[in-house]
Amino acid sequence: MASHEDHQSRDSPKVLLFKPPPSMNLIGEQPFTSTKFQYLKAYESPLPLDQFLATHAKSIQAILSSGSVPVNTEILRQLPNVRVVVTTSAGLNQIDLPECRRRGVIVANSGDVYSADVADAAVGLLISVLRKITVAGRYVKQGFWAARGDYPLGSKLGGKRVGIVGLGNIGSLVAKRLEAFGCQISYNSRNKKPSVSYPFYPEVRELAANSDAIIVCCGLTDQTYHMIDKEVLAALGKNGVIVNIGRGPIIDEKEMVRLLVQGELGGAGLDVFENEPDVPKELFALDNVVMTPHNAVFTPESMHDVAKHVVGNLEAFFANRPLLSPYMDD
């Protein structure tokens, strides 16, 4: 066995791993392994990163990245033989995509393996905010029910106008779920989708003005950075609810916090934040804010799915087959 491993280790293509992605931390390395390639683990080396990269630059053909592992110009320059970057994340904001394009490096994200889980989490956050499930639960667990009586009313889902910001895989699944609750769906995206019958708003501020809740489902790009700004949040208004399962910086967090604290925004369900894992402390005391620690994608099922997907993408690359989920500019 040892000699077989030595043989494999010598010959199989090398995939650089700066640090284990969260999914690998959560379910272990085994589901990410393959007989067709081998990970070079920068985090297990005693060498400083630059030296590690210099030592292995020649053999590294691929990088496995995750949401918190940037792949920037500097890195790409040090690794001229890299031809593919595969991520365990759906978002690619940590990757310098123009630089990859310039260098002919192809990029593959997690495809839609997380989409259903993220959509479920978005709906869970919305119900939890509207129906006060989290805060009413605390009320019960603190023993207040018997002493203080009925808990203040939540708000009905049925009939609520829900605006989806970004109607891709995830946004479409959120819409499908909320239709079953009797919500009225409309959406904003870069372009109107010809196959979709939901009302389309070309301006996100207009979407917010015509919605009881908006759900941020898009990716983070230069165009979507702080797209949900003071004006959009003001248009959503003091009874409006914002849910974010996209990326923190899509919302101007400082403005959102200010409006929530001042009661000028109705509530928020947040899985993502501008400076994770730091969360604005002003939100801790607000009963109309439900937060989860960027774990909308984290189920054992999706972790195993993404491992399979990563291995599939890398094996496809090394076998000169098309990737499972190549990133395409559009």
Place this chain on the structure above:
Amino acid sequence: MASHEDHQSRDSPKVLLFKPPPSMNLIGEQPFTSTKFQYLKAYESPLPLDQFLATHAKSIQAILSSGSVPVNTEILRQLPNVRVVVTTSAGLNQIDLPECRRRGVIVANSGDVYSADVADAAVGLLISVLRKITVAGRYVKQGFWAARGDYPLGSKLGGKRVGIVGLGNIGSLVAKRLEAFGCQISYNSRNKKPSVSYPFYPEVRELAANSDAIIVCCGLTDQTYHMIDKEVLAALGKNGVIVNIGRGPIIDEKEMVRLLVQGELGGAGLDVFENEPDVPKELFALDNVVMTPHNAVFTPESMHDVAKHVVGNLEAFFANRPLLSPYMDD
């Protein structure tokens, strides 16, 4: 105006109110009022209840009851002119139905005005338990994310086998919602429903043995009291989740608490309890238990709907028209 009111007060039919239903406490009395009848409020009288009833027995033709106001043989005997009992509750377990039948008193519940809200709450509780939204939210609000890192995995909704106990209005709406999440629905009820294609289990224990989660959506009757007993919960097993938005005593709560504490049941989402507002304190410390204070029906929208429904039922009765939601034995 005063003379008109006097006139109305003298002539309009009388509806007994023992105490304001929760919906009236929450949205006020006005939506429950009508020019066609008048409430006699026992709780505003200085007289002891028996004396109050004796004084007004002749004029009381109707009772407005709620979940916590029993209408038993004793009450009915004291009020021989009562011909109708209207409730603000969906459940009728507080009403002595056989005695009503014997006396020719017709009974009307809240119909399906709450069904969507209760179904929403059931789904919200299930997502919150499976995806750990409530407990992960506490983790964030306590400031643990930065210090302790990622939160333990929840569990995916998609593909979960969900057993609905009682496929009436509410159960059907729960099923419809969970289908949109990719759950596999099956059900138990008194009889197989010919128009329903979900798999039917005549025995609730069999349903539990073949489910990842069961959702109790039925009413409380002699037949359903402690129907979810030790054996059913054991069949659900240590990864199984129970959600109850029906009535507390449908579950053997003591057994459920024991199994949850011992880790032999996977989790629980509970809106109702055996001895409300008392909740077993053993549940307070369990992260896999999400509880709400019997408020699954409590949205402003449903409170106004039920007021309209109560008025509609009572006006129909006094006009000799059919009730909106007469209770029928089946």
